[in-house]
Amino acid sequence: MEPIRRRRFLTTAAGGLAGILATRVPPARGQQREISYLCWNNFAPASDKKLAEIGQRFTRDTGIKLKIDHVSHMGPQQAKYASEVQTQAGHDLVEMRMHFPWLYEPQLVDVSDVVGELEKKYGKAISSAYEGAHVNGVWRAVPQYHGMFVATYREDLFKKASLKVPDTWEDLYTVGKELKKMGNPVGIPISQNYDSISTAGPVLWSFGGMEVDKDGKTVRINSPATAQTIEWYKKMFRDCMEPEVLSWSDASNNESIQQGKAGWIHNPVSAYIVAKQRKLVTADGINHHRSLGGPQGRHETDTPRHIGIWKFSKNVEPAKEWIRYLLGKREVYDEYIMSGDAFNLPVYDKLQDHPVLRTDPKYAALRGEGVQYHTYGWPAPPSDKVQLITNTYLLPNMLAKAVTGTSTKDAIAWAEIEMRKILAG
């Protein structure tokens, strides 16, 4: 080998140093390839374990060190995101819920290239994932999995009382009256929580209503469909439910059916899975049926999850590599989905009839044939204003006012004024 001369050494070293100083990027060999990923505590703990296992394999296969942190869902997660954005420091990748990519759009890397590769392989991302992560023509996060709401009922009680499994929201009123007489009322929350919106949305959509038009600017809550929705809620509250639903948290409907009280609830599959895991006596009796329909079709709330990469990350490419590893390798993605026990379902068209749905006959209703899945506020794009309408619970509060004495007309007028003010603000 030719010996390195002093002059050449000095020239190379000086040139390299100048390059590093100018670009502020250290040479690849010296860089620590390490990424950090913030995700929430999955409803299926086994899924978190599997994720850690996959992460270790990723490190072994690629040499990129992956640090996975978990944060409790909903509250702490949002506070953590806000603080990372404000300080421009924290994790490289973040798991995002529903419409979060819209909230953090300016802070998120364009990941259209990764989504393009995944769609080429698995088919289009499902509509709710598209609504949540495709922001103003750009994918700001990569659709990861979803968990939709589904009609959950006590099959054993229905059989005992020879009740017909409902197919529409009106059918539910018919069986709901009987259920209440049996001491097993329908459990639909009408309170300041997200489950309340998750049911109110599908009922409203099924009657043909909406809060805000798809232009995101025009309030459409004052409509005959909303009046029908309110009237339906009023009679459900009076004849099929108990006043406790006005105080319920997100967990209350799950607990009510698990503890043997509620005969029918609207919830993700978690109510059944937790009952099964905890070996509750009600577990065998709980089942799911097809989502309910109305005059304008069969709609359901979906809660898709996506993975976003912060713009302040210095490891965008390794971060994309992790997403490709987790979601882009079919065998790895399948492994991850299977570990979720139907909590986490795939979000791409060709994977909808996934083997995880055949692991338990009670998951059959999750195939959701003929059901349209949406996130909150549909059909309006989930801008921060539309999300303020969601987060200030205007829809469930309108219903709560109506079922506790306010006239239908006044309740709608109240919601309309509040929504208008938010959109004008």
Added chain:
Amino acid sequence: MAVRADDIPVPRGRPRLAGRVREWLDQESILGPVFVTPALLLLVLLVAYPFLMALYFGRPSEFIGIRNFVRLWDSDAFRQTFQNAFVFTGIAVAFKLVFGICLALLLNEQLWFKRFIRGAVLLPWVIPTALSTLGWWWMFNSLYSVVNWTGIAVGFMDPPGPNWLGQKYYAMTAVVTVNVWRGLPFFAITILAGLVAIPRELYEAAEADGAGPVARFWLITLPLLKPVLAIVVLFSTIFTFSDFNIVYVLTRGGPINSTHLFATLSRVVGIDTGRIGEGAAISLYLFPLLVFVVWAQLRFVRKQAY
């Protein structure tokens, strides 16, 4: 054998430094700032910095004066929150004051297990609020409410009992109850400290003049407790106005915003919806009023003291 002063080994190095430090600390002008510095640091880091950041976030990208604050009045949720904050704080502080004085008088008596009881009284104040409020949440929960179960069992309530967290007046009662339960020890222990400081001779002289217990309380205890009460009420008013945990865990501001406070609504708007400026404006809304309350109360305390 006589020992000369020169024979005694003089400690060198560290002991000399320690002596010098002791000398410094003997001077009030040095000792004062030394004692104040840790508290000042904590205040700067944990109060002043977040406060200034909130002010910074509260301003929009272009200067619009106080329009952000004025616009909040358009929101029904904000107007409801404004009303809730005064109702919640007024009722809770009043109850804490009355019960706090009663409890302090009781603790000032010669009781068995006095120290144990005084320690036990502090428990609600010591336990992390979020945890203790979760306990209360279970007690008010519609499915498992031990309050309703007991009320029904003793024939005090008709089944199914009050809908504690689902009806606006009950919900406000529930959050006020938990706030009073949590804040009572602060009042009791601080007032107790004030009670202990009242000279016994005053009571003895009053007794000799024929004053009964009620007269002694109105003419001696209460007037001499006024400065302590003013401080306690001042602190409690500020803490109660800015309460977050209790409402967030118990009701999340519901039903129909009837228990929202500034902090909880601020979180919904600022953190959950990402409208940081508006959220900061909500949390700072009462700042001018609270500054005035602090100024008025401290003025009152100074007048009482001199």
